C-alpha cells in the first residue's frame with residue numbers, strides 16, 4: 001500500500017470541517033490531481049435515480065457519479081468558494097477529474113467549488129466554512145464591532161450633552177436675564 005500511495009501528491013488529513021485532502025508535494029497549475037470516481041447512475045432507472053447522498057456528481061441530465069464509495073478518495077476534497085482546483089467534467093467519457101487551477105504548495109488543502117446547487121442545498125443553510133467565507137465573516141464581524149463601538153461613543157456623547165443642556169437653558173430663560181416668559185408685566 002505505501003508504495004502505491006507514495007507516488008500520489010496528496011493525503012487525507014484533518015481539516016477544519018472534518019477530513020480533507022492535502023497536497024504532500026507541490027502541484028503545478030493545470031495538473032490532473034485525482035479522479036472523482038464511483039458507479040455511474042442512470043436517472044432513467046428508478047432505483048438508481050432514487051439514490052441520494054452528498055457525493056453525487058451530476059455529469060449531465062442523465063448520468064451521475066455516485067462518489068460515496070470508499071475507493072473514491074476525491075470525496076474527501078472539501079468545497080471552497082475560492083478554490084485551488086476545479087472539477088474537469090467529461091460527460092462523454094463519464095469521468096470527472098480534479099485539476100489544479102493554481103500552483104499548490106505541499107501542505108495546502110486541495111479544494112474545488114462544488115457549484116451553486118450543492119451550495120444552496122447543503123452549505124447555505126449551515127453557512128459555508130471555507131477559508132474565504134470564514135475570512136469574509138470575520139471581516140464583517142470586526143466591522144460590526146467597530147460600528148457598535150462608534151454608535152456607543154456617539155450615544156454617550158449625546159447623553160452627556162443632554163444632561164448638560166437643560167441646566168443651561170433654565171439659567172438663560174428664567175434666571176440669567178431676569179425675565180420669566182413675559183408674565184412679569186401683569
Ligand SMILES: [Zn+2]
Pocket residue numbers: 080081082128129130131132133134
Ligand atoms: Zn465559502
